[in-house]
Amino acid sequence: MTANLVRVTVEPGGPVVIHSAVEIRTDDGTEVTSDRVAVAVCTCRRSRTYPLCDTSHRRTERRASSP
């Protein structure tokens, strides 16, 4: 494997996971950096911490009755 290749995985309906530190520039010009070993970038646009994933893409279900 080429040493400089960064692994990127795509979660269907969820974030794109980039296995690297990143600097992200969003469409409104906001710059966000992440120096974690990996970062989950939101693609559903529902994240309250956009452009970072906050798991808001997850499916919600309403229970039949309140416990």
Added chain:
Amino acid sequence: MSRQLSTPTPGGASLPEPRGPVSSTVVDLLATPPARGRQHLRRGRRFAIEADPFGEDLTLALHLCYELHYHGFTGVAEEWEWSPDLLRLRALLEHRFATALHDLVDTPGDPVETVASALADLLVDRLPVDDVASHLKSAGEWWQAKELFVHRSIYHLKEGDPHAWVIPRLQGRAKAALVAVEFDEYGGGDPRRAHAHLFAELLDAAGLEDGYLHYLHDVPAPAIATVNLMSMFGLHRALRGALVGHLATAEITTGPSAKRMVGALRAMGAPEPCVRFYTEHIEADAVHEQLMRHDVVGDLLDREPWLAADVAFGIQATNLLEGRLTDHLLSSWRAGRSSLRRTPAVDDRTERPA
């Protein structure tokens, strides 16, 4: 083992008050040099067979045995960690605990299917949410948030540690990805960003003690049992699948509850370090969830598919014990009671965040 080798641990936590005959046996024993005490152990084994596997006594006794593998206790000889007599008693306690868990979790059908459906189930947010964070957000009070911090201090001050034991038992992508998660838990090379350190800052900001196991005396069995589960999974290579299932469950479920905690704590006007611990977990666990599900669970089961039943057990046992802790907290608070064994830890119910 020679008495000269006995090295009392400096610092560390002090041994807690026993909660029954089994924990009393272990506390008495640890206060002596390791060569002695065989009779105490025989007594402990007799009581261990009778004790409630989720009760205060057995849960604390098992926690004391496990703590010898982390930081130990003040004045307790480090050699106790590998005392064959004590390990024999610990094995009996673990057997009681593990058997009770297996009796309560449901693992029918194909284990690979069970893992897939259990993980898929965790990925659905069910409304209305009836967890501790949503209670704190809708009806919670600051003293209840502080009690939650006290319960969780038993784990969060060693966050990541029980899972580090699984590293040498993994291979390839599963190992690399789990180490990446752990590196993040430990602050990515910066001790000030370690999750255990962030939790110590949370405790301090909330006006609580931030010493390691400072609150072991105050915390009841339902919270201690969640930590015993991780230690048991971490210490046994045979339970590596369960450890991985446990960590995947924790990483998947923490993000949404951390989001609700941020809302609850902001509404209460909690100090910023209290909020920061949870904002960090929203962002970190969104990443960790992906690594755990695809790279750790996925790769482990490709290599060792026979571990699927253990992964499923790890997921279900975690859900079971977390559910019991939630029930304990919510039923105590809804009845207007403290959820702690003694209330001085959080004694002023009218206090507002500083």
